[in-house]
Amino acid sequence: MSLIVQKFGGSSVADAERVMNVARIVTDTFAKGNDVVVVVSAQGDTTDDLIEKAQEINPNATRREKDMLLAAGEQISISLLAMAIEKLGYHAVSLLGWQAGFETTSSHTSARIKRVDASRIRRELDKKNIVVVAGFQGLSKYGDITTLGRGGSDTSAVAIAASMHADLCQIYTDVEGVYTADPRKVKNAQKLKEISYDEMLELATLGAQVLNNRSVEMAKKYNIELEVLSSMAKASGTIVKEKTKMEKMLISGVAKDTEVARVSVTGIPNLPGLAFKMFSKLSAKDINVDIILQSIGHDGKKDISFTVAKDRGQETVDCLKDYMENLGAAEVLYDDNVAKISIVGAGMESHAGVATKMFEALYDAQINIQMISTSEIKVSVLIDAVDADKAVSAIHAKFFD
Amino acid sequence: MSLIVQKFGGSSVADAERVMNVARIVTDTFAKGNDVVVVVSAQGDTTDDLIEKAQEINPNATRREKDMLLAAGEQISISLLAMAIEKLGYHAVSLLGWQAGFETTSSHTSARIKRVDASRIRRELDKKNIVVVAGFQGLSKYGDITTLGRGGSDTSAVAIAASMHADLCQIYTDVEGVYTADPRKVKNAQKLKEISYDEMLELATLGAQVLNNRSVEMAKKYNIELEVLSSMAKASGTIVKEKTKMEKMLISGVAKDTEVARVSVTGIPNLPGLAFKMFSKLSAKDINVDIILQSIGHDGKKDISFTVAKDRGQETVDCLKDYMENLGAAEVLYDDNVAKISIVGAGMESHAGVATKMFEALYDAQINIQMISTSEIKVSVLIDAVDADKAVSAIHAKFFD
Numbered sequence: 064m065s066l067i068v069q070k071f072g073g074s075s076v077a078d079a080e081r082v083m084n085v086a087r088i089v090t091d092t093f094a095k096g097n098d099v100v101v102v103v104s105a106q107g108d109t110t111d112d113l114i115e116k117a118q119e120i121n122p123n124a125t126r127r128e129k130d131m132l133l134a135a136g137e138q139i140s141i142s143l144l145a146m147a148i149e150k151l152g153y154h155a156v157s158l159l160g161w162q163a164g165f166e167t168t169s170s171h172t173s174a175r176i177k178r179v180d181a182s183r184i185r186r187e188l189d190k191k192n193i194v195v196v197a198g199f200q201g202l203s204k205y206g207d208i209t210t211l212g213r214g215g216s217d218t219s220a221v222a223i224a225a226s227m228h229a230d231l232c233q234i235y236t237d238v239e240g241v242y243t244a245d246p247r248k249v250k251n252a253q254k255l256k257e258i259s260y261d262e263m264l265e266l267a268t269l270g271a272q273v274l275n276n277r278s279v280e281m282a283k284k285y286n287i288e289l290e291v292l293s294s295m296a297k298a299s300g301t302i303v304k305e306k307t308k309m310e311k312m313l314i315s316g317v318a319k320d321t322e323v324a325r326v327s328v329t330g331i332p333n334l335p336g337l338a339f340k341m342f343s344k345l346s347a348k349d350i351n352v353d354i355i356l357q358s359i360g361h362d363g364k365k366d367i368s369f370t371v372a373k374d375r376g377q378e379t380v381d382c383l384k385d386y387m388e389n390l391g392a393a394e395v396l397y398d399d400n401v402a403k404i405s406i407v408g409a410g411m412e413s414h415a416g417v418a419t420k421m422f423e424a425l426y427d428a429q430i431n432i433q434m435i436s437t438s439e440i441k442v443s444v445l446i447d448a449v450d451a452d453k454a455v456s457a458i459h460a461k462f463f464d
Numbered sequence: 465m466s467l468i469v470q471k472f473g474g475s476s477v478a479d480a481e482r483v484m485n486v487a488r489i490v491t492d493t494f495a496k497g498n499d500v501v502v503v504v505s506a507q508g509d510t511t512d513d514l515i516e517k518a519q520e521i522n523p524n525a526t527r528r529e530k531d532m533l534l535a536a537g538e539q540i541s542i543s544l545l546a547m548a549i550e551k552l553g554y555h556a557v558s559l560l561g562w563q564a565g566f567e568t569t570s571s572h573t574s575a576r577i578k579r580v581d582a583s584r585i586r587r588e589l590d591k592k593n594i595v596v597v598a599g600f601q602g603l604s605k606y607g608d609i610t611t612l613g614r615g616g617s618d619t620s621a622v623a624i625a626a627s628m629h630a631d632l633c634q635i636y637t638d639v640e641g642v643y644t645a646d647p648r649k650v651k652n653a654q655k656l657k658e659i660s661y662d663e664m665l666e667l668a669t670l671g672a673q674v675l676n677n678r679s680v681e682m683a684k685k686y687n688i689e690l691e692v693l694s695s696m697a698k699a700s701g702t703i704v705k706e707k708t709k710m711e712k713m714l715i716s717g718v719a720k721d722t723e724v725a726r727v728s729v730t731g732i733p734n735l736p737g738l739a740f741k742m743f744s745k746l747s748a749k750d751i752n753v754d755i756i757l758q759s760i761g762h763d764g765k766k767d768i769s770f771t772v773a774k775d776r777g778q779e780t781v782d783c784l785k786d787y788m789e790n791l792g793a794a795e796v797l798y799d800d801n802v803a804k805i806s807i808v809g810a811g812m813e814s815h816a817g818v819a820t821k822m823f824e825a826l827y828d829a830q831i832n833i834q835m836i837s838t839s840e841i842k843v844s845v846l847i848d849a850v851d852a853d854k855a856v857s858a859i860h861a862k863f864f865d
Binding site: 119120128131157162 | 532
């Protein structure tokens with residue numbers, strides 16, 4: 064007998080029919096002799112409806128009250144799922160975040176889980192109940208309802224799995240697993256059987272948002288085996304774990320991120336510490352810089368280019384313009400018609416020539432590389448946005464065909 | 465400085481505009497230097513919407529899960545009201561039933577309040593917060609969410625007032641107070657300035673459902689002064705308290721109840737204990753019998769007539785038919801074209817002739833009386849349903865014009 068944690072997102076429980084579908088998955092797992100804890104998000108549009116109600120009354124409500132409001136969403140979905148499980152002839156009990164033992168920090172709307180006291184869940188499992196837990200929510204030390212912010216339900220599921228030493232944590236979503244590239248865009252995109260935590264983290268960062276990063280980090284820390292799979296298709300998904308057996312596979316995926324922009328500052332006087340000061344300005348505003356390229360320009364002056372998230376682009380330019388004019392830099396240039404294409408794979412560490420193979424694929428496709436960045440398990444290049452899909456296909460074909 | 469508890473029902477917070485209206489009433493009270501605790505029901509249709517969702521999935525869901533589902537309704541309304549209060553520039557904090565300290569029995573969907581530990585409410589008041597509490601809900605000793613059943617939010621408000629020794633508990637509703645008769649039907653119906661707990665209890669039983677009976681009983685027990693008033697009209701309402709000063713007013717109201725039916729069993733053999741056995745059958749099915757009339761019929765046999773709630777009428781007849789056939793009673797007759805008209809007033813206790821005055825009014829209006837029942841502060845008669853409104857007007861005119 065195993066202990067299995069299953070997590071279902073908002074679209075998986077959007078209406079009565081889907082709730083019944085989830086109930087069947089859950090009870091099938093239970094009927095095979097497993098203990099089952101289910102973590103559920105709020106139903107499809109509930110969260111949006113609640114936010115609209117709040118907007119109408121007070122767009123500047125305190126975050127404490129926003130949390131109180133939004134947490135009602137999972138309260139509805141857990142009780143409905145428990146009812147659906149009862150309908151199928153099994154015993155179920157729904158638990159709110161605080162009842163399930165979620166202790167969080169008190170930073171409302173983006174709280175972090177401090178501890179899960181799973182004693183109530185354990186008692187309910189001992190009574191042969193299927194336990195349905197509200198994801199996304201917890202309780203602060205002041206006794207106030209908190210929410211975990213974006214992707215919080217994934218984290219809730221992994222936290223329960225970690226605290227209860229579950230054998231498996233299944234994250235049901237609307238894709239069938241993790242693919243070597245976006246299957247809607249790249250023919251021959253393959254579903255991975257396995258992927259390591261680190262690879263998954265890199266992929267998530269690159270915009271392939273299958274799993275929330277905080278949940279993968281927590282799974283890695285507590286060595287919880289995750290499975291990403293679809294609540295609609297009856298197929299096994301992708302296992303995320305520490306070491307994968309797929310030594311032969313060099314890379315696990317090709318990812319595209321078009322939510323980036325390139326900023327270039329030209330003609331910076333060649334004085335020590337200027338780059339440091341410039342990036343300090345940005346980090347003070349919580350703007351994350353990704354790929355950085357520095358080149359010596361004419362007259363011994365420097366050009367510095369870097370990428371930022373597109374939605375912080377204008378802010379970045381404004382911040383730098385104020386600062387660079389004082390220093391006599393020439394220009395601040397901005398381009399958001401760019402895409403970052405990355406290959407990710409733990410295999411790179413032990414295999415030379417992976418980056419070369421990627422560059423060769425781009426050269427064959429006549430795609431110009433603007434910037435390059437590498438890490439131990441990732442190579443990223445910045446290219447024209449218009450070439451993005453062609454680049455992904457070319458690179459994917461080079462490695463997988 | 466006083467401590468005032470204010471309760472608003474579901475229609476008072478049905479949409480954003482009404483929530484803002486309630487926020488203005490609450491903050492006006494606070495601005496006058498009072499501590500304010502607000503108890504709110506779920507918004508207008510929320511409860512119906514939630515019940516519909518549950519029906520679609522499992523009409524026979526356990527009562528525990530129904531409570532979990534329904535309690536989300538007040539969670540939404542309290543956070544929205546807190547946001548509205550914040551919008552007006554005041555500090556508010558919303559509290560769920562369990563956060564506000566409501567400990568209840570564990571009989572889900574109709575739990576009773578065992579205790580209110582108001583320490584959290586007190587702490588929030590000390591911080592100069594307006595405290596918004598979810599009515600209708602609490603927590604069982606098993607740590608499960610419970611609801612109090614019909615009219616539960618009134619009881620929640622009175623329970624807080626009792627536990628905190630509040631100076632006043634205001635129940636805002638969609639009528640302006642308690643009237644001497646239904647103001648939509650009887651001209652000259654007068655709003656009462658005061659009414660005693662006992663009179664209010666009798667009126668509620670008679671179908672004038674301004675206040676839930678459990679809340680009035682609790683107010684009487686802890687001597688909490690209640691005020692019934694409208695959230696729409698800016699007028700003072702009716703005060704409900706132990707002793708009223710209105711010695712001169714014989715009666716406080718004329719009420720009509722058309723949700724009754726008369727059942728008659730004729731030709732019962734004149735043996736001891738038969739009536740007792742017959743009514744035991746009914747009470748075993750939780751059928752409440754109201755006015756009872758027993759008469760000696762022909763041949764020394766008995767006729768027994770009584771009234772029951774109309775919606776239990778058929779069940780009553782079926783139950784008695786099975787039983788009476790065994791005993792050889794003649795017939796079970798049923799009539800639901802009847803109405804019960806009552807006058808209520810603490811003044812009756814010390815004034816003779818009140819019932820006579822009522823009968824005289826009915827005689828003047830040529831209305832036939834089928835049955836009569838009296839208590840210390842109430843006289844009820846059963847008449848033809850078609851005469852009901854005429855009877856109320858005639859009696860009201862006799863006492864008040």
